[in-house]
Amino acid sequence: MPDTPHPDDPPAYFRAHVFVCCNRRPDGHKRGSCAARGSERLRDYMKARAKELGLEGVRVNQAGCLDRCEFGPTLVIYPEGVWYRPETTADVDEILEAHLRQGGRVPRLMLTEKDVVPKG
Numbered sequence: 001m002p003d004t005p006h007p008d009d010p011p012a013y014f015r016a017h018v019f020v021c022c023n024r025r026p027d028g029h030k031r032g033s034c035a036a037r038g039s040e041r042l043r044d045y046m047k048a049r050a051k052e053l054g055l056e057g058v059r060v061n062q063a064g065c066l067d068r069c070e071f072g073p074t075l076v077i078y079p080e081g082v083w084y085r086p087e088t089t090a091d092v093d094e095i096l097e098a099h100l101r102q103g104g105r106v107p108r109l110m111l112t113e114k115d116v117v118p119k120g
């Protein structure tokens with residue numbers, strides 16, 4: 001699939017769209033789940049802080065399983081397709097400020113191409 005937008009595409013509706021996985025599996029599930037690792041609290045915090053900061057064009061949404069459960073809690077930001085694994089509200093603050101306000105990145109919290117789900 002090409003990385004560049006199709007010429008017929010309308011402009012993006014949001015400047016940045018954040019999906020926070022809030023899937024919950026039963027305790028003891030082999031893959032675990034983001035909600036079991038605290039993602040619901042982080043989602044609530046991120047939504048509230050993004051609003052307080054007045055970040056224009058930024059939408060934070062809850063998502064179902066994003067299929068990188070083993071690395072959760074996960075979130076992904078589009079259109080960049082950059083994934084993060086925040087563990088604390090301070091981590092969320094860093095993502096909001098560095099990535100969503102300044103257009104930078106938070107490498108220490110990013111998932112990379114090496115973070116792949118084990119097969120089987």
Ligand code: FES
Nearest residue numbers: 021034066068069
């Ligand atoms: S449970 Fe969050 S990525 Fe699957």
